[in-house]
Amino acid sequence: MLPSQLSSGDVIADRRADYAKMLAESGEPASAAELMEQALELTPGWAAGWYTLATYREKAGNTQGAVEALNQVLALDAGDVFGARLKLTVLGAIDMPDQPPSRYVERLFDDYADRFETSLIEKLGYTVPQKLAALIAATTGMPVHFRLAVDLGCGTGLFGPEVRTRVDRLEGFDLSKGMLAKAAEKDVYDHLGQADLSLEPDLSGVFDAGLTPGRADLITAADVLMYLGNLHGVMAIVRKLAVDDAVFAFSVEDAQQPAGYVLRDSLRFAHSEAYVREILAGHDFVVQDLARSVIRMDAGKPVHGILFITRKSA
CATH class of the missing domain: 3.40.50.150 (Vaccinia Virus protein VP39)
Known part of the structure; x- marks a missing residue:
């Protein structure tokens, strides 16, 4: 399951996230990022939403913005179920960890098992x-x-x-x-x-x-x-x-x-x-x-x- 598929718990925020996903899939990551920012104004504690915003910002060429969003993910989820530290490493923002967090690997494969x-x-x-x-x-x-x-x-x-x-x-x-x-x-x-x-x-x-x-x-x-x-x-x-x-x-x-x-x-x-x-x-x-x-x-x-x-x- 992708982070963008996890509900924020707010109907309006989820609707904006869905529109953002459509824009991203249509090749408009900058516009998708703007909509995700609006969704997160309504639900600032939505860790999965911040991770999705980081993805859109990165695709739009906004590396610093992606780093800021990933740091927000970590502030909300210390266990790092989304693997934000790994992504920060790839973006050159932190040193490489010895291994990924166990919660990230477990969730990744639990979500992947059926397919x-x-x-x-x-x-x-x-x-x-x-x-x-x-x-x-x-x-x-x-x-x-x-x-x-x-x-x-x-x-x-x-x-x-x-x-x-x-x-x-x-x-x-x-x-x-x-x-x-x-x-x-x-x-x-x-x-x-x-x-x-x-x-x-x-x-x-x-x-x-x-x-x-x-x-x-x-x-x-x-x-x-x-x-x-x-x-x-x-x-x-x-x-x-x-x-x-x-x-x-x-x-x-x-x-x-x-x-x-x-x-x-x-x-x-x-x-x-x-x-x-x-x-x-x-x-x-x-x-x-x-x-x-x-x-x-x-x-x-x-x-x-x-x-x-x-x-x-x-």
């Missing part, structure tokens, strides 16, 4: 689950079968069917209850649970959610790490989950730069190969294989990614 697979597969050509499963099978020295696979950020369960025949037990965890409900419909996972992968350094909250330390011999994260930024935290979780010699297979968006990671206009993070290798080494994982690939389309352009197959050293 997730249709949008991602049919419209955006998403193929990471198939490619990642194939790379695991093709990598030299990989086990033929696994006792316990943990699918982190399992979403609607697209990866599960790709490995189900190769595992005795398959568990999936995600922040979004909406996504987990869709995954349950596939009847592929032996267990599904809600977990926040951004809880490090307090790992206890993650494992209280049902993730059991020291049991998994396969851990996967398909199209998940681009919503985390700094990967130290999630790697601490993976390391604690994994038995010695466990396989960790995952994808990242390719930053296509020598080092570090970046936050893109899509509000997703992209990581360099060097940064990922550094994080892996720091948590006792060794790269066994990797592949570069287009992982989806975005606004008609290919999104380049890196698929990693790694193993925990004893």
